[in-house]
Amino acid sequence: MNTLALIIEDDEDLASIFAEALRGVGFEVEHVADGKIAQERLKNKEAPYLILLDMHLPHVSGADLLMDMKNDERFNDTIIIITTADARMGETYGEKADFVMIKPISFVQLRDLTSRLKPKDAQN
Amino acid sequence: MKVYLEQLLQVPARDPDDARRKRLLNILLLGTLVAALLGLLAIVVDAIQNPQTEFTRETQILLGGIIAVTLGIFAIYQVNRRFSGRLAPLLFLLLLTLLFPFTDSVDQVINGRSLFLFTLPITISSLILIPQASFLFAALSSAIIIGMSLANSVFPNSSAITGFFLLALVSWLSARSLEQALHELRDVNANLDQLVTERTQALAESLERERIEAGRNQAILNSIADGVIVFDRQWNATMANPAVRSMLEIPLELIISKNFRELIEHPRLQPRSRGLLYAMMEHDTQPVGFRIEWSGKTLSVSAAQVYNSRGEDIGTVTVFRDFTREAEVERLKSTFVAIVSHELRTPLNAIMGYAEMFREAVYGPINEKQVNMADRIIKNTQRLLGLINDLLDQAQMEAGKLTIQMAPFKLAELLDNVHGLLDKSASDKGLQLTSEIQDNLPEVLNGDAARLQQILVNLVNNALKFTDKGSVHVRLFYPYEDTWGIEVMDTGHGIPESEMPFIFDTFRQVEGTTTRVHGGFGLGLSIVKQLVSLMNGEIKVRSKLEEGTRFIVTLPLVIPESTKKDWTLS
Numbered sequence: 001m002n003t004l005a006l007i008i009e010d011d012e013d014l015a016s017i018f019a020e021a022l023r024g025v026g027f028e029v030e031h032v033a034d035g036k037i038a039q040e041r042l043k044n045k046e047a048p049y050l051i052l053l054d055m056h057l058p059h060v061s062g063a064d065l066l067m068d069m070k071n072d073e074r075f076n077d078t079i080i081i082i083t084t085a086d087a088r089m090g091e092t093y094g095e096k097a098d099f100v101m102i103k104p105i106s107f108v109q110l111r112d113l114t115s116r117l118k119p120k121d122a123q124n
Numbered sequence: 125m126k127v128y129l130e131q132l133l134q135v136p137a138r139d140p141d142d143a144r145r146k147r148l149l150n151i152l153l154l155g156t157l158v159a160a161l162l163g164l165l166a167i168v169v170d171a172i173q174n175p176q177t178e179f180t181r182e183t184q185i186l187l188g189g190i191i192a193v194t195l196g197i198f199a200i201y202q203v204n205r206r207f208s209g210r211l212a213p214l215l216f217l218l219l220l221t222l223l224f225p226f227t228d229s230v231d232q233v234i235n236g237r238s239l240f241l242f243t244l245p246i247t248i249s250s251l252i253l254i255p256q257a258s259f260l261f262a263a264l265s266s267a268i269i270i271g272m273s274l275a276n277s278v279f280p281n282s283s284a285i286t287g288f289f290l291l292a293l294v295s296w297l298s299a300r301s302l303e304q305a306l307h308e309l310r311d312v313n314a315n316l317d318q319l320v321t322e323r324t325q326a327l328a329e330s331l332e333r334e335r336i337e338a339g340r341n342q343a344i345l346n347s348i349a350d351g352v353i354v355f356d357r358q359w360n361a362t363m364a365n366p367a368v369r370s371m372l373e374i375p376l377e378l379i380i381s382k383n384f385r386e387l388i389e390h391p392r393l394q395p396r397s398r399g400l401l402y403a404m405m406e407h408d409t410q411p412v413g414f415r416i417e418w419s420g421k422t423l424s425v426s427a428a429q430v431y432n433s434r435g436e437d438i439g440t441v442t443v444f445r446d447f448t449r450e451a452e453v454e455r456l457k458s459t460f461v462a463i464v465s466h467e468l469r470t471p472l473n474a475i476m477g478y479a480e481m482f483r484e485a486v487y488g489p490i491n492e493k494q495v496n497m498a499d500r501i502i503k504n505t506q507r508l509l510g511l512i513n514d515l516l517d518q519a520q521m522e523a524g525k526l527t528i529q530m531a532p533f534k535l536a537e538l539l540d541n542v543h544g545l546l547d548k549s550a551s552d553k554g555l556q557l558t559s560e561i562q563d564n565l566p567e568v569l570n571g572d573a574a575r576l577q578q579i580l581v582n583l584v585n586n587a588l589k590f591t592d593k594g595s596v597h598v599r600l601f602y603p604y605e606d607t608w609g610i611e612v613m614d615t616g617h618g619i620p621e622s623e624m625p626f627i628f629d630t631f632r633q634v635e636g637t638t639t640r641v642h643g644g645f646g647l648g649l650s651i652v653k654q655l656v657s658l659m660n661g662e663i664k665v666r667s668k669l670e671e672g673t674r675f676i677v678t679l680p681l682v683i684p685e686s687t688k689k690d691w692t693l694s
Contacts, residue, residue: 011474017474020481091529104476105473107476
């Protein structure tokens with residue numbers, strides 16, 4: 001059962017909070033802090049079940065990663081959650097993602113949302 | 125010869141009539157002189173042919189007459205030259221009239237061939253004296269004839285005398301009409317002269333005005349800091365001021381009489397700016413203040429078409445303003461806003477996240493006091509985040525960067541979100557937060573949901589802040605066609621009348637000092653007001669001290685095309 005959640009976020013603290021929230025509801029968590037590395041990761045390794053995607057990333061932007069995934073069938077079933085501080089950015093790319101969360105993102109809010117999204121038969 | 129004759133005859137005079145008369149008199153004097161000389165010649169020829177014969181008495185008289193006439197002519201000629209007025213012609217005519225009786229035998233003068241001689245001064249007098257003078261000379265001639273006739277015991281020739289007066293009448297009439305015609309002609313000429321003078325003067329004045337105007341325009345153009353280039357209909361530059369030269373740092377020769385295309389293709393112009401300038405040129409638009417980049421400078425370009433008095437397009441005036449500093453300030457401001465937005469919010473987000481994890485006992489159980497402390501951290505962090513958002517919104521609105529983006533949204537969701545965000549704050553204060561949607565409102569509207577939510581949250585937050593007991597009620601309603609409204613009603617302190625005009629001002633709270641009690645920058649209502657006007661809506665406030673306050677926002681009602689039909693039917 002794929003319960004892998006990929007957090008693409010350059011801020012270590014936020015990544016650690018997001019990771020804790022996701023682990024809390026039973027996801028297996030992987031974290032990438034750089035756009036370029038994330039691009040390689042997405043290309044070469046298995047598609048995660050869920051992705052938390054920050055739009056402001058070093059080297060390769062979240063928007064580019066989003067485009068990559070939209071053009072790759074492997075990500076058809078992946079749930080993509082955009083996390084951004086820019087509400088306008090959220091509106092612009094909202095249609096290409098499943099959810100948009102505007103920063104500041106509450107730990108409880110993220111935990112409650114992802115709890116509803118996790119695979120039905122996954123262990124908590 | 126002709127010139128000499130002309131000099132002899134011409135008498136300079138100020139009055140053209142006087143000049144005409146004097147010249148005519150000179151011609152007559154010359155004619156008379158010639159006649160006298162011919163008479164003299166006849167006497168000389170006769171004397172040569174009959175050398176033995178003595179001069180008859182008649183010949184002697186004639187010779188004396190000729191000499192007298194010649195002397196008289198010279199005298200009158202001098203008078204004519206020296207004196208203005210009619211003295212000379214009068215003398216001449218008197219000389220002629222008084223001379224005639226001596227030119228022939230008495231019989232011939234009073235009743236014969238010499239009678240006709242008297243017609244000469246009668247006719248001439250009306251021409252060279254005054255028109256009426258012909259009567260004077262008719263009378264004089266008649267008097268001479270009558271006098272001579274009576275002296276010789278002959279009945280005066282009444283037909284001749286009548287003839288003199290008739291001739292005088294005809295001369296008078298013709299001379300008078302001639303003078304009148306001349307006067308009229310002169311009047312016309314004078315009017316024409318006057319007109320020409322006036323027109324010339326007006327023309328000179330308008331030229332002078334134009335020269336001054338052009339000079340003034342040139343001075344303005346030369347002294348203003350904005351660069352100006354004037355183009356004709358074909359976009360050839362006809363004029364450019366010194367400011368444009370220093371702004372573009374190229375000689376004016378490279379601008380004036382060149383086509384705009386050459387300037388657009390100049391290597392110093394950033395390629396991206398070329399498209400903008402070409403678009404302006406090709407579509408003849410009149411843009412105001414679009415930006416171009418010219419070798420490190422940011423220039424703002426405005427253009428305006430120029431029309432002549434017939435409304436025809438004759439070219440374009442383009443104005444360049446050095447916007448480098450402003451652009452830099454704007455860039456710094458945007459950067460600052462972006463930094464604040466990101467760098468302040470990210471750590472605050474982390475603080476809040478960790479506090480939540482602590483509160484949620486992610487790493488093990490915590491006691492009640494710790495829960496309370498975690499709640500306070502979360503609440504204060506949220507407040508700080510709210511303040512930062514307000515400041516950013518205010519900064520964006522001041523920079524004119526905040527725009528309204530319309531999309532369909534559900535009214536119910538709007539209220540759900542408000543409850544989700546503020547129910548807790550209300551219950552913490554022991555207040556009730558209630559809401560309703562008026563039945564006849566459509567479920568889905570077009571609008572900027574995020575900004576509408578911001579308006580609602582700010583108004584409700586404000587109401588909660590200033591209400592200590594009772595409730596805050598939110599109502600979405602449909603007051604009249606094409607309008608919908610948001611009403612937020614509280615049972616709070618109310619706003620004093622004196623503070624009403626200032627409640628939407630930036631950084632202001634009622635009575636100023638309450639900032640410390642209620643917290644916040646006082647930006648909330650100011651942002652609401654600005655957002656409402658960005659949405660082409662209106663905000664009103666009604667308040668009664670110690671009873672409560674009501675904020676009423678009215679907005680244009682826009683129903684999405686997709687749901688329009690359903691709503692109209694219902």
